[in-house]
Amino acid sequence: DASFLHRKTTLHERLLGGLLVHGFDQESCHSRYQSAVYRRNPGRKPSQYLVSKLRRQEALQRRCGPGTAAYANALEQLKSGKSVASPECRYVVSISYRGLGNRIISTASGFLYAMLTDRVFLVDPSTSMDELFCEPFPGTSWLVPPGFPLWYQGFYLSTPERYGKMREDGVLRTDAVNGSAATGELPAFAYIHLDHNQTDHDKLFFCDDDQRLLSNIQWLIIRSDGYIAPGLFLVEAFQEELHRLFPERDAVFHHLGRYLFHPTNRVWGLITRYYDAHFAWAQRVVGIQVRVPWSESPEVLKQIKTCTQNERLLPAVLGEEDEEPLVKTTAPRRGGRGRARPTAVLITSLKAWFYDNMKGMYWERATANGEVVVFDQPSHEEVQRYGVKSHEHKAWAEMYLLSMADALVTSGESTFGYVAQGLSGMRPWVLDMGMANSTVGWPCGRDMSMEPCYHVPPTYGCKRREDAVLPHVRHCKDWPTGLKIV
């Protein structure tokens, strides 16, 4: 009986409450139409304003994207080196890099910036973007096509067009832009450097005056491996629009992630085969993401056990001397044969040791309440690898599977976990990685929100030298200098 395998859904639900637009070729990207059928937790509803903004953004992408006359004109302008006064279309090119979690949260928040500034959003295709994700916008492509006139992959601190450098050297000045200073004197593009080694001048990106200046530059190339959205909330000019787009502020990544990142058919195959084999029959699914540098660690194992049992995510196991409890064979009757269906636990990790031990413990010992707990780990790749297709496919599939669980335990500081929690729509229990090597006093705590943490935000406000926090943009628990939306 497959009826309990998948949820019955309406088309509106499959389109995530209007977040997604109908009219894509279903064969080219199964996940776009099927994800809601597999998700046990339907997630938050997008605001009508976000839905209509996305439709306008899609129209902009079609009107100005690669292959259009407007795009060809904009490339000519780029080659000329100067910005025009009122260009037909303006662009953000996003260079996301490092691990997959980093790339996903950086892309999502770069897209938010493009929406806030009415720019076309294009992504650097060199980091497997096309391998992992379907095209998000109908009738156009978000990939920068071959033959782009700038070799932006090489852009870094020493790039002369780096925004922070041009501001520092006085090549660009915010006081000159509102007056008569001709836009023709502005460069055709600026490179926004938002890596961990950004300077204070690079961080001016998050200031109102600088955003006014930047709005006159036709092309912005942004390099970031992090979630810049909390920084955008600090820009006063964006605040009202952000409030209208996200009346539930903690669901920014949740909606943008579900809008943008549809696994390609190959990755969707990994996800659905796993789901049908391991999740479909389960009473409950618990996801545990273990991201530690060690192959094995009894301290972390103890931490996982204490966390999941104290927080009642998993039942306690009996000691060796305890008597085996009588297995109840009458109620509850959900499994059909008078037995409760088991709880499935998905462990993701680069190493197999934690899984082996957890699985062994729940096989060798009975649980106090008679609940049967089944563990599985889809892969153990041993080391993080870059640019290896099968490795990236598995990483994406595992993040996605974690997001399909009913409860989630993540490792602090990890962007891999941030993606899973954001897509799921749940606040996770976070394993405190700083504690891992000492005695476990505080094994895990519930996160403040499901939003990712921005690890390297602007530290001070733009006008006054005070800590840049707002009531709904706070320091992260797992990364105290970071900022997150709550």
Ligand code: GDP
């Ligand atoms: P972060 O380093 O924890 O912030 O997460 P990232 O996703 O940015 O980078 C870690 C990378 O290591 C992933 O993208 C994967 O390539 C690999 N990796 C880490 N943990 C896992 C895991 O549990 N499963 C798989 N398949 N890969 C992992």
